[in-house]
Amino acid sequence: MIRDYNQADIEEIVRLHTLEYKAMPAEIENLKSASKILVYEDRGIKGFIHLEMSGNHCYVEMGAATSELIIPDNWYLNASKEAIENNRKVSLEEKEYNYLFFKNNEILGASMVKNAEIELLFVNIKYQRKGYGKKILEYTINRGLEQSPTSVNLNALASNEKALKLYKDLGFKVVQAQDARRLNIGGD
Structure with a gap:
């Protein structure tokens, strides 16, 4: 009811x-x-x-209220070949927004920023806790500021305390909080 x-x-x-x-x-x-x-x-x-x-x-x-365990949405595990191929095509069409970072011919991390919205930030687990996340984020913020000189936004899981600390240390502030926190650097 x-x-x-x-x-x-x-x-x-x-x-x-x-x-x-x-x-x-x-x-x-x-x-x-x-x-x-x-x-x-x-x-x-x-x-x-x-x-x-x-x-x-x-x-x-x-x-x-739920008793279900929340797990990451790895949609591609059950996706059809067509869905995966479509996702690949869309990613290639938007390649100017995607950034890959390498060290010794190994992927260090990746980021994506489109319309001054950071949509992806990833650091290879092998390179985590060594300062690379901060460097990748700084680079990505700068690309976002080229798209919109007043502010850059991102969404973060509210439970990811380490990521929130990094974002706040680099000047982001929480502007909206739900299951994910919406953060902003620059503008109001």
């Missing part, structure tokens, strides 16, 4: 909201003071949605 929440539901809503990531205190307070939240109830609250409209902006928060 879907119904309006009542004040007695708030603690469970906050618990569901923070299952996947560490919410910022302001986010939790905003949720606690919300005027409209819908909950999905089936022998207890199983999920919620909070929709807030402000001017030209819409802000949505959701949470769900």
Whole structure:
């Protein structure tokens, strides 16, 4: 059953909201003071949605109770040959946004920045924790600033504390937080 929440539901809503990531205190307070939240109830609250409209902006928060283990989406493991080939063609068409980094003829890492949005940042596990991630990110930020001189954005998993620290150390700030944190360098 879907119904309006009542004040007695708030603690469970906050618990569901923070299952996947560490919410910022302001986010939790905003949720606690919300005027409209819908909950999905089936022998207890199983999920919620909070929709807030402000001017030209819409802000949505959701949470769900789940016992499923969240794993990376390695779509290509079950993809058809046609889907993989199509993905390869699209990647080649956008090759000017992709950057590969090598050391001793071995892939060190990769990045992609398109429309000043960092869509990919990867460091080979063999080279992690040696400063290469920072160098790749700095290079990628500079390519993004060539695309938009005022700001560069990226999304990061809120649970990836090491990555968040790196991004913040290089000047990014959290501008939106959900299951993934949206960060921005430059602009507002």
